[in-house]
Amino acid sequence: MSKIEIKNLTVNYTEKKKSFTALKNVSFSIEEGEFVSVIGSSGCGKSTLLSILEGINSPTEGEILINGEPVTGTGPDRGVVFQHYSLFPWMTARKNVAFGIKQVNKSASRAERYHLADEFLEKVGLEQFKNKYPSQLSGGMQQRVAIARALAMDTDILLMDEPFGAIDAKNRTILQELLLELWENAEPRKTVVFVTHDIDEAIFLSDKIVMMTANPGRVYREIRVPFDRPRNRAELVQTKEYNKFRNELLSMFYSDIVSKIGGEEVVL
Amino acid sequence: MNIQAKTAAPSADISEKQEKTSSGFKAEIFRRYFRVVHALFAVLLLVQLLPDKLKTETYASYVIWFAVGVEVLTLVVSAFIKKRESLNLFVDIVAFVYALLTAWTLATAKFDLLKAALFPPPGKVFWQFIGDYDKILTNVQSSAGIILQGYLLAIAAAIPLGLFLGWSARLGSAATYISKFLGAIPPIVYIPYGIALLPTFRSVSVFVIFLATFWPVLGGTMSGVMNVEKKTIDSAKVLNVNKFTMLFSVILPASLQQIFIGCNQGLTVSFVLLTSAEMVGAQSGLGYYIKNYSDFGDYTRTIVGLIVVGIVIVFISFIFNRIQKFLLRWKQ
Numbered sequence: 001m002s003k004i005e006i007k008n009l010t011v012n013y014t015e016k017k018k019s020f021t022a023l024k025n026v027s028f029s030i031e032e033g034e035f036v037s038v039i040g041s042s043g044c045g046k047s048t049l050l051s052i053l054e055g056i057n058s059p060t061e062g063e064i065l066i067n068g069e070p071v072t073g074t075g076p077d078r079g080v081v082f083q084h085y086s087l088f089p090w091m092t093a094r095k096n097v098a099f100g101i102k103q104v105n106k107s108a109s110r111a112e113r114y115h116l117a118d119e120f121l122e123k124v125g126l127e128q129f130k131n132k133y134p135s136q137l138s139g140g141m142q143q144r145v146a147i148a149r150a151l152a153m154d155t156d157i158l159l160m161d162e163p164f165g166a167i168d169a170k171n172r173t174i175l176q177e178l179l180l181e182l183w184e185n186a187e188p189r190k191t192v193v194f195v196t197h198d199i200d201e202a203i204f205l206s207d208k209i210v211m212m213t214a215n216p217g218r219v220y221r222e223i224r225v226p227f228d229r230p231r232n233r234a235e236l237v238q239t240k241e242y243n244k245f246r247n248e249l250l251s252m253f254y255s256d257i258v259s260k261i262g263g264e265e266v267v268l
Numbered sequence: 269m270n271i272q273a274k275t276a277a278p279s280a281d282i283s284e285k286q287e288k289t290s291s292g293f294k295a296e297i298f299r300r301y302f303r304v305v306h307a308l309f310a311v312l313l314l315v316q317l318l319p320d321k322l323k324t325e326t327y328a329s330y331v332i333w334f335a336v337g338v339e340v341l342t343l344v345v346s347a348f349i350k351k352r353e354s355l356n357l358f359v360d361i362v363a364f365v366y367a368l369l370t371a372w373t374l375a376t377a378k379f380d381l382l383k384a385a386l387f388p389p390p391g392k393v394f395w396q397f398i399g400d401y402d403k404i405l406t407n408v409q410s411s412a413g414i415i416l417q418g419y420l421l422a423i424a425a426a427i428p429l430g431l432f433l434g435w436s437a438r439l440g441s442a443a444t445y446i447s448k449f450l451g452a453i454p455p456i457v458y459i460p461y462g463i464a465l466l467p468t469f470r471s472v473s474v475f476v477i478f479l480a481t482f483w484p485v486l487g488g489t490m491s492g493v494m495n496v497e498k499k500t501i502d503s504a505k506v507l508n509v510n511k512f513t514m515l516f517s518v519i520l521p522a523s524l525q526q527i528f529i530g531c532n533q534g535l536t537v538s539f540v541l542l543t544s545a546e547m548v549g550a551q552s553g554l555g556y557y558i559k560n561y562s563d564f565g566d567y568t569r570t571i572v573g574l575i576v577v578g579i580v581i582v583f584i585s586f587i588f589n590r591i592q593k594f595l596l597r598w599k600q
Contacts, residue, residue, distance in 0.1 A: 054506050080506040085499035090521040090598045099517070103507045133598040153507075 001068055002029035003191045004053070004157070008062035011048055011217075021216035022048045023059070028210055028219055032156075033189040037202035038210045039253075045217025046195045050161045053193060054080050066157070076104045079150035083162045086146035087134045093121060093145045094130040100149040120152040121145070123182060140171040144178070151182060158183075158192045164201065172201070177233065180205055184230050199249055203242070204233055211252060221252060300346045305359045308366040309339050315370050318378050326377040327391030331369060334394055338362060388568040393575070396568045403557070404576055410552040412580065414470060415538050418477030422534065426482045427527060430489025431515050434523075444490055451483030456541060469550050473542060480541050481534030488530020492523025525599070528592050535588060539581055554580065 009026040012019050023045040030036045038046045051057040053064060055074035064071045066078075079100075080086070087096045097117035101108060108116070121130050124144040134142050143163055150158055164172045183189060196202055202209045206225050213220040226245065227236060236242050312335050316328045342362050349355040369390050375381045377389035388396075397404070433443040455476050462472035496519055504518040520527075546555025558573035 054502075056502050056505055074505050074508050076508050078506070080503070082499065082503060085497065086503050088500070088503070088518065088521070090524075100507055103509055103513075135598060135600045159506075 003032040003034070003067065004030040004193070005065040005068075006030075006049075006053075006062075007065065009049065009052065009059050009064065010061040011045070011052070011057070012060045024216035024218050026062070026212075026217065026219055028222055030191060030193065030208075032191055034208060035183065035189075035192045035194065035206045036208045036210060037194045037196055037206040038212060039196055039199065039202045040212035040217070040220075041197065041214055041253075043217075044212040044214040046212055047161055048217065049212075050159055050193065050195050053159055054078065076153075077155055078157045078159055079153045079155035081143070081146045081150050081158070081160045081163045083165045086149075087142055089134050092131050092133055093126060093137065093141075093148075094118065096134070096145055097121060097149045097152050100153045104153045104155065116152055117148075120148040123151070124148045124178060138171075140167050140175060143167065143175060147175075147179060147182070151186075156191060158190045160192065160194045162195050162197070165196070165198075172198075173233070176201055176204060180231065199246065199253065203227075203246060203249065204231065204236070209249070211249075223249065223252075300355070301343075303359055305342065305363040305366065306339075308363050308370070309335060309342075312366045312370045312373075315373050315378065320377050321380045322377045322384060322389060324384070325392070326389040327395040328373075328377065328389075330391040330394035330398075331373065335366065335369065338365065385565065386567050388571065392568050393571050397572050397575075400569065400572060404572070407552055407554050407557045408576065408580055411542060411546065411554045412584070414473045414553070415477060415542055415584075418474040419481050419534065419538055421474070422478045422481035423485055423531060425478075426485035426530075427489050427520070430486045430527075431493055431519055431523075433486075434490035434493025435515060435519060440490060440494060444487070444494075447483055447487050447490065451487055455480035455537070456544070459545070473545055473550075476541055476545065477538045480537045481531075484533040484537070485527065485530040488526045488528070488533070489523060492526030493519050495526065496522040524595060528596070532588070535584070543577060 006026060006028055009023050010021065011023040012021050026045075026049060038049060040046050048057065052059055053071065055071055055078070058072075066075075087093075088099070091099060094114065094117050097120055098110075098113040101113045101116055105113075118127065118130060121127055124147055126141060126144050126148070129137060129141060134145070137145070146163070150160075164175050167175065183192060194202075194205060203225055209223045209225060211220045211223065212218065227242070313332060316332055320326050320328075342359065345358055346355060349358065372390045376384070376387055377391070432439075434440050458476055458479055459472065462475045466472050466475055500518065500522050501514075504514055509518065542553070543555035543558075546553035547559040550556040554573060554577050558570055558577070561567075561569035561573065
């Protein structure tokens with residue numbers, strides 16, 4: 001049995017009397033401890049898919065099974081990192097993490113929660129900033145806190161919705177490496193669903209890439225990433241295999257867009 | 269090597285600082301103390317020495333003592349305030365007080381330009397203030413007690429109710445219209461009902477202030493709750509918070525700014541209402557103090573009352589602002 005099974009998911013939205021299909025017959029499954037990236041151009045429904053996994057939205061048809069049980073709402077088995085607004089601006093970094101811990105572990109005392117929060121803030125390199133409010137932190141630091149919170153909550157599954165999408169290129173690389181290191185070294189490894197539109201990010205992080213197409217959102221391909229772990233970016237990007245794989249993915253990505261638009265003179 | 273560098277750094281820092289202070293010392297003293305406000309202080313003192321035109325006692329010594337007190341305070345504050353802007357603000361306010369007192373002294377005691385019965389000289393007001401100190405304190409306590417009681421009761425009732433109504437999608441929209449209608453009725457018109465239903469002037473006042481505060485706070489809370497960003501609510505939902513935590517740990521702080529707008533409105537209306545009500549029907553309180561003495565033609569005490577009302581309102585607003593700033597310290 002797979003950890004997560006997505007079965008024939010269809011989502012229709014009605015907005016101002018116009019209905020449109022965000023997802024159509026999306027099916028794939030994710031194994032326990034697997035890092036899966038969902039990739040696609042904007043409007044392919046990848047964030048909608050994730051919001052159903054989070055339990056915030058519900059599908060029009062189909063269902064998602066986690067450990068064989070259908071998802072009916074949010075649950076303590078899933079931790080989430082959004083692109084923005086994951087943190088509560090009125091809580092310090094430390095309180096944000098401790099608040100997350102409190103929701104999954106009601107029996108922990110205040111001191112225990114704070115201790116655990118400090119531990120995870122240290123893991124993401126923010127021990128000096130634990131008493132700062134989100135507004136006093138940079139975007140990258142805020143995402144570090146959000147990751148620390150998701151990890152400190154110690155959920156089986158981690159759902160990440162373009163967590164590094166709004167961060168500058170240099171910090172994005174650093175955060176990807178941090179995330180990978182924390183995930184690879186954890187025992188047991190968490191099941192991660194990571195939404196992105198960045199192909200390099202998807203290759204570097206994942207075991208499997210699910211590529212989606214837009215209008216309506218569908219799974220286009222499922223691609224297994226053939227590189228060993230632990231991965232070292234500097235070494236990896238120099239190998240022939242990496243570049244070949246990357247080019248294949250890119251051509252798939254763009255051929256899909258070209259076929260969708262239907263023209264030969266597509267300016268990308 | 270490392271340790272050396274570390275220990276060397278602070279001492280270098282200190283010596284640099286010392287250099288700075290010794291060279292900039294004069295400039296700093298000059299900047300802090302060479303100000304127009306001190307000239308205004310001197311003018312105020314000199315004006316007191318002019319011969320009085322007013323026939324009655326003018327108590328010039330009280331103005332002098334007051335001014336000396338303010339001047340000492342200014343000098344002390346000048347030495348301690350760090351921010352240049354804050355020092356400027358403080359000094360400008362003191363300068364205004366000096367100028368006002370100078371003009372007031374000239375217009376009353378020295379040249380007798382205003383009707384002496386309506387406009388006593390400043391010294392007499394200070395003298396009266398000191399003489400009436402106990403009475404004023406009792407009246408301040410009476411007024412502030414009523415305001416606090418009605419105001420705090422209203423906040424304690426309106427915020428939880430507003431959170432609950434604003435959070436419930438269906439009740440919220442109906443409640444918005446209802447509270448707009450009920451809140452639009454000036455609270456003062458409830459007074460006849462209050463008098464019919466409640467035993468004392470005090471309880472009627474508390475009741476009216478309760479109503480005056482309740483509606484704006486309820487409205488502010490509901491609109492705050494309804495305007496909380498969906499993403500904030502989503503990030504709480506994915507953490508699996510229960511209903512109570514959602515309302516009080518997420519929705520409440522997220523709508524705090526709007527709640528404060530309601531609280532501020534309630535506070536302003538409460539003062540207006542209470543002082544007016546006291547002028548009509550009370551046996552104590554600041555409104556009563558003013559009205560009572562103006563009825564007897566004692567305008568010195570009337571002015572004392574006016575000044576005290578001003579001080580009390582400024583003081584309470586100051587405290588309120590401090591609380592607001594503290595609770596919203598996470599906002600930039």
